[in-house]
Each structure stands twice: as C-alpha cells, then as structure tokens.
Amino acid sequence: MRAGRLRVVGLGPGAPEWITTEASEALATATDLVGYGPYLARLTERPGQHRHASDNRQELERARFALELATSGRNVAVVSGGDPGIFAMAAAVMEAIETGESAWRELDIAVVPGITAMQAAAARIGAPLGHDFCAISLSDNLKDWSIIEKRLRLASEADFVIALYNPASKARPERIGDVFVFLRTHKSAATPVIFARAVGRADERLTVTKLGDADPLLADMATLIIIGSSETRPIERPGGAQPFIYTPRGYGARA
C-alpha cells in the first residue's frame, strides 16, 4: 500500500446535520480537498488544508488529479453532494482507476457514503419510496434519449416509483417536459409528483402535484423529482398542513 490516501466523501444534500461523523472525520484529516467549487464552499476552512475547486463537468479529470495527489503521498478527500456513489464522484474515481496508472490500484481508497437527494426528499414528504423504486438521471451527455425512454417505459410498466435526478439538463432543457409527456401515456394523470428543490438548504422548496399538472418549469438543476407508482397516494391532514405522500409497503394491499 502506498503512503497516500483517497476518500470519496458524501456531503449529503446540503444541511450540515446531514453530514455523517465518518465524513466529517475524513474532511477534518484531509490535507487536500478536491471537488466542485460550491460543494467546497460549504465546508469549514482549515489552516494548512489545500482546496482544489473545479468545474462540475470535469469529473474524470478531477478524479485523475485526486489520484495523482494521493499517489504523491497526500491525504485527499474528493467531495460529492449527496452520496458519492449515486450519479457522482465515486464512479468517476473508479473509471479513472480502471483506465489509469497501475499504481493507483495500490492506494488506500475508500468511499464514505452520504444521504442522497431522494432520501432527503422522501423524508420531507412522508414515505414515497416505501415500496420498490428506481432512480434515473436525465443528465445530458451520459446517455441517449432512446435509453431514457426505454427505462421510463419499462419502469412505468413495472409500476416502480421513479426518482429523477438531473431533471434540468443545461444542453436540453426541454427534456423534462418530454419526460412528463411520455409518462402521461404510460401512467395515470392522477399519479402524485413531488418536486423537491434544494432540500436541506436555505432555499428549499417542495411542491406536490399530479402527473397531469406537472409543470416542467418547476425543475431546475437543484431539483429531485419523485413520480409515484399506481399505489402512491396522499394522506390528507387538517388545518391546511401538507398532506403526507406515501407508497404502502405491500403491493396491491389498498387499505
């Protein structure tokens, strides 16, 4: 094993209380922090610790840079929002290792998990992920629309709850609108849809609507969307309180 160390650390969706103790420890003991600028900006500055901020699109380059730093003997923490294993840096680091220098395979490398956006969003609203679900990223450049369409169609057919990450792709802002149009041909217009924006941050906003009314303009880069299954339903509450949305644990066991 070489001297350096690499930790791929999940920061959770935004609230400091959603950072695990293990993640805090990895951040505190790192000599170097590597990550997307806004994620690094969330963290306490520590004297002597180096920060290497980069653009969000440069994930593979950032991973290689972090591996090089660790190879030179540094204790490196690569940070990701949410969980680093979900549409984030852990896979970029693995990809860099798979295609990179053999010395990188000898490094002390570990992934430190975090709370992912869909868990935080679900917790805010009740239990929409209480039964089987899937997660799909609508990110621009990593797959074609034909694959997204196939997955949406089959996920609808299998009646999964669907969590959509990266709904507002910069290059194709119309994509989320296309997703709603497509899903309306496969699912009931009454299906609950949750727009969970910036969960755990000061500008958090939750909107619950129905598939038939879902407005694509509610989705931006900081929004996670949950689309219910045929079983997902609201529990109304008195006094104008936000209804809970939940998916029962047993399929086909309507109360």
Ligand code: SAH
């Ligand atoms: N690794 C991250 C996901 C990265 S992909 C995680 O586990 O959460 C980026 C997408 O995650 C965003 O486009 C958005 O869909 C979602 N996301 C990240 N943080 C969020 C937050 N605080 N609130 C709502 N959605 C969030």
